Amino acid sequence: xxxxxxxxKYLFRKEGQNVTLSCEQNLNHDAMYWYRQDPGQxxxxxxxxxxxxxxxxxxxxxxYSVSREKKESFPLTVTSAQKNPTAFYLCASxxxxxxxxxxxxxxxxxxxxx
Amino acid sequence: AQSVAQPxxxxxxxxxxxxxxKCTYSVSGxxxxxxxxxxxxxxxxxxxxxxxxxxxxxxxxxFEAEFNKSQTSFHLKKPSALVSDSALYFCxxxxxxxxxxxxxxxxxxxxxxxx
Numbered sequence: 231x232x233x234x235x236x237x238x239k240y241l242f243r244k245e246g247q248n249v250t251l252s253c254e255q256n257l258n259h260d261a262m263y264w265y266r267q268d269p270g271q272x273x274x275x276x277x278x279x280x281x282x283x284x285x286x287x288x289x290x291x292x293x294y295s296v297s298r299e300k301k302e303s304f305p306l307t308v309t310s311a312q313k314n315p316t317a318f319y320l321c322a323s324x325x326x327x328x329x330x331x332x333x334x335x336x337x338x339x340x341x342x343x344x
Numbered sequence: 345a346q347s348v349a350q351p352x353x354x355x356x357x358x359x360x361x362x363x364x365x366k367c368t369y370s371v372s373g374x375x376x377x378x379x380x381x382x383x384x385x386x387x388x389x390x391x392x393x394x395x396x397x398x399x400x401x402x403x404x405x406x407f408e409a410e411f412n413k414s415q416t417s418f419h420l421k422k423p424s425a426l427v428s429d430s431a432l433y434f435c436x437x438x439x440x441x442x443x444x445x446x447x448x449x450x451x452x453x454x455x456x457x458x459x
Contacts, residue, residue, distance in 0.1 A: 234387075236387075261444065261445050263445075263446070263447075265449075270353070270451055270452075271451060272348075272434060272449040272450055272451040272452050273388075273434070273447075273449040274449075275446060275447075278444060278446060280443075280444060280445075286444070288446075318385075320387055320388065322388075324445045326443065326444070326445035331376050331393065331395065331438065331445065332378060332390045332393050333378075333390075333445065333447060334390070335380075335387035335388040335389075336387050337386055337387045338385070338386065338387050340385065
């Protein structure tokens with residue numbers, strides 16, 4: 231099956247810890263994105279990438295880091311500098327061609343600080 | 345800069361009645377417009393998109409949306425709502441000139457369909 235896989239589904243972080251959220255896609259999409267979802271705020275863009283070894287900051291990149299070592303993978307690290315990390319995190323990918331412009335989403339990771 | 349407004353936090357409708365979820369947008373260039381649906385603790389599922397051409401777009405599960413350039417709106421509609429349509433709906437816009445494919449989302453509208 232083609233799609234986007236996020237893991238884990240649930241993640242608990244202690245204060246001061248870094249945690250990494252996994253996102254893998256087998257759709258052969260060039261572009262990948264990380265969004266954060268908070269109640270009543272919609273989705274906000276954290277980081278995005280269009281090619282291997284290149285990525286750009288989104289609207290709320292502070293306290294987060296990413297890597298893009300392979301086309302299929304775009305892991306997100308939530309660092310201890312992110313003061314309010316509890317949220318639902320969504321990874322997406324996109325072909326970004328003129329006609330095929332809808333993004334496909336993973337099932338999300340719910341991160342909770344304990 | 346681009347933005348999306350979904351003016352209603354929640355829409356309540358009885359099963360069998362028409363459903364409308366409102367969306368207005370602002371974008372510098374020409375827009376690509378999308379509707380997604382989200383069920384609890386799940387990712388977003390694509391419903392439909394407007395790229396170009398006919399202003400009335402038909403999508404999955406009987407949903408449709410009408411692009412109105414003069415009113416900068418892209419309202420989602422379904423002629424007869426089902427209880428299973430109860431979910432969180434997001435409108436999103438992308439500037440056609442944005443080669444990165446970045447989407448700007450609205451805050452979402454919770455749809456509650458009662459039997």
